[in-house]
Amino acid sequence: GGEELIGALGCLPLALSHASSYIVTQRVPVSRYMQLFQTGNFGLDWLLPEDPDQGDQCPISATLLISLKILMDDPLERITIQKSVAVASVLSPSGFPALIWDKSSALSVSASSSECNPNARKPLILLSQHSLVTLEGDHTNMLVRMHSLTAKAVRERLTDIELVDALNIAANALLEIWSDDESPHPDFSATLRQNAMCVLEPLNNDCIWSLGEV
Numbered sequence: 001g002g003e004e005l006i007g008a009l010g011c012l013p014l015a016l017s018h019a020s021s022y023i024v025t026q027r028v029p030v031s032r033y034m035q036l037f038q039t040g041n042f043g044l045d046w047l048l049p050e051d052p053d054q055g056d057q058c059p060i061s062a063t064l065l066i067s068l069k070i071l072m073d074d075p076l077e078r079i080t081i082q083k084s085v086a087v088a089s090v091l092s093p094s095g096f097p098a099l100i101w102d103k104s105s106a107l108s109v110s111a112s113s114s115e116c117n118p119n120a121r122k123p124l125i126l127l128s129q130h131s132l133v134t135l136e137g138d139h140t141n142m143l144v145r146m147h148s149l150t151a152k153a154v155r156e157r158l159t160d161i162e163l164v165d166a167l168n169i170a171a172n173a174l175l176e177i178w179s180d181d182e183s184p185h186p187d188f189s190a191t192l193r194q195n196a197m198c199v200l201e202p203l204n205n206d207c208i209w210s211l212g213e214v
Contacts, residue, residue: 018063
C-alpha cells in the first residue's frame with residue numbers, strides 16, 4: 001500500500017511527488033505503481049546510462065523514468081517531450097520563461113511555427129501534470145521550474161550530443177527573446193541573464209568544445 005511505496009521511495013519528497021502525480025493522472029492503484037518501480041523496465045534506453053554506477057536505481061531516477069515512459073508513449077509527442085526535458089534540465093532551477101517554448105520550433109508539438117502555435121507549451125503542461133516541472137504565473141509571464149534533482153537525473157543520462165543539442169536550443173531561444181532595454185522588465189531580464197549563465201557554464205567542459213557545436 002501507500003506506506004510500502006513511501007518506504008520504497010526512501011521518503012524522498014520529490015520521488016513521492018512524481019509517484020503521486022503519476023498515480024492520480026493515470027488512475028492506477030498504488031500496487032501497480034509499485035510493480036513498475038520494482039521491475040525497473042522503463043523502456044527508455046535514451047535515458048539509461050551505460051555505466052551502472054550512475055545510480056539508475058535511485059528512487060528519483062526511477063520515478064522520473066516511469067513518468068517519462070507514459071508521456072512518451074505517443075510517437076507524435078515523443079521527440080518534443082524528450083527535447084523539452086533535456087532543455088529544461090540545462091536551464092536555471094530558479095525558473096525560466098515559458099516563452100522559450102513559444103520561440104523554439106524544436107520544442108513544438110506542431111511542425112508549424114511555434115510563435116503562433118497554441119500548442120507550443122503542451123510539452124510543459126504534460127510535464128507539469130506529472131510534477132516534472134512546475135508552472136507559475138499567467139500565460140504572458142509564465143515561469144517554469146524543474147527541481148534541481150530532477151534536472152540532475154536527466155543531465156546524467158544525456159549523451160554529449162544530446163546535451164549540446166539542448167544547450168543550442170536553449171541558447172537560440174534565449175537570444176531571440178532577449179531585450180536590449182532592460183528597464184521596463186528588470187526581473188525578466190535578470191531571469192534571462194541567470195539562464196544564460198546556466199547555458200554557458202557547461203561550455204567549460206572539454207567534451208562539449210570538442211564537438212564544435214556551440
